[in-house]
Amino acid sequence: xxxxxxxxxxxxxxxxxxxxxxxxxxxxxxxxxxxxxxxxxxxxxxxxxxxxxxxxxxxxxxxxxxxxxxxxxxxxxxxxxxxxxxxxxxxxxxxxxxxxxxxxxxxxxxxx
Amino acid sequence: xxxxxxxxxxxxxxxxxxxxxxxxxxxxxxxxxxxxxxxxxxxxxxxxxxxxxxxxxxxxxxxxxxxxxxxxxxxxxxxxxxxxxxxxxxxxxxxxxxxxxxxxxxxxxxx
Numbered sequence: 698x699x700x701x702x703x704x705x706x707x708x709x710x711x712x713x714x715x716x717x718x719x720x721x722x723x724x725x726x727x728x729x730x731x732x733x734x735x736x737x738x739x740x741x742x743x744x745x746x747x748x749x750x751x752x753x754x755x756x757x758x759x760x761x762x763x764x765x766x767x768x769x770x771x772x773x774x775x776x777x778x779x780x781x782x783x784x785x786x787x788x789x790x791x792x793x794x795x796x797x798x799x800x801x802x803x804x805x806x807x808x809x
Numbered sequence: 810x811x812x813x814x815x816x817x818x819x820x821x822x823x824x825x826x827x828x829x830x831x832x833x834x835x836x837x838x839x840x841x842x843x844x845x846x847x848x849x850x851x852x853x854x855x856x857x858x859x860x861x862x863x864x865x866x867x868x869x870x871x872x873x874x875x876x877x878x879x880x881x882x883x884x885x886x887x888x889x890x891x892x893x894x895x896x897x898x899x900x901x902x903x904x905x906x907x908x909x910x911x912x913x914x915x916x917x918x919x920x
Contacts (some may be wrong), residue, residue, distance in 0.1 A: 703851075730908060739897060739912035740852075747906055755907070787851055791908070795839055795901030798908055800851035 700724070703788050703801035709809050710775070710782065718773045718804045720788035728794040729771035733757060734785045734803075743786075746771055747794045775806065783808050813841075813898040813911030821917040828885040830914040832898030833878075839901045841874055843883050846895045846913070855883075855896075888918045 701722040710716045720729065728747050732740040742755030746765040760779025765771055771790075775782045785805050789798040816831045832841070840859045844852040858865045858874045858881065865872045871884040885892055897913045 728906075732910070737915075740910040742907060742909060745907050753907070756909075785849075789852075789908075794906035795908055797842065797854045797857055798844075798852075798899075799854070800844075802851045803849070805849075 701788060701790050701799050701801045703786075703804050705804060706802065708804055708806045710806060712808055713777045715774055715776050716806065718775070718786055718788075718806070720771045720773065720801060722769050722771075722790040722799070724790055724792075724799060725768070726790035726792050726799070727768070728791045728796075729765065730789045730791075730798065731755075731761075731763065731771070731773045732787045732789065734787060740787060743773065745794070782806055813900050813909065815896070815898060815911045815914045817914060818912065819915045819917070821919060822888060824888060824890055824918050824920050826888055828888050828892070828916055828918075830883045830896055830916070832881045832883070832911055834881075834898075834900045834902075834911075835879065836900075836905075837903045838876075839903055841872075841881050842899045842901075842908070843870075843872060843881075844897045844899060844910075846897065848894075852897065885916075890918050890920050892916060893918045 704719045730745045731743040744763040746752035762774045788801045791798045813834045842857045843855045846852045869886045874881045895913045899910045
């Protein structure tokens with residue numbers, strides 16, 4: 698059953714803590730993306746990766762970090778340097794950069 | 810920076826009517842895509858139109874692309890209550906190798 702899986706669905710973080718959001722795909726896609734969505738807003742690109750062991754900053758990378766050690770995995774760490782992390786985070790993958798993207802169901806992060 | 814801007818931001822119509830949403834973008838593109846998002850869920854790909862195409866159909870969806878005006882439109886015909894969702898355009902800018910989304914149009918179909 699192919700797809701892209703994000704976990705957890707809901708995540709609560711205390712101020713000053715780092716948290717890592719998981720994104721796994723078994724579609725054999727080369728490209729993976731992380732987006733942030735605030736209420737009633739569009740998607741803003743955080744980081745993207747075109748191939749294993751390579752990734753680039755998107756428009757709002759400050760306060761976030763990623764790794765791409767395996768083709769199927771692209772975890773996102775929200776660090777304490779991110780001042781306003783409460784948002785809905787979406788991971789996506791595509792066979793090539795810029796082609797049709799498949800999205801996970803998202804992780805809703807709340808700072809408490 | 811947002812590459813695409815959708816217009817209108819919100820649209821409310823009666824079931825059975827047609828819905829038209831527009832997207833404008835800033836740079837040259839390889840392709841333009843439309844996605845749908847139900848509240849609180851991930852996005853679902855609807856249709857992709859390449860820069861050398863002018864019109865594309867998929868079921869009740871019709872997409873047009875005018876590269877001279879850097880704009881696209883999505884037409885949903887014979888709307889249904891189940892079409893209620895947010896619709897986003899996304900562009901693959903030439904040379905950028907990334908997918909950039911607009912702000913979206915929130916569509917409400919009233920029964």
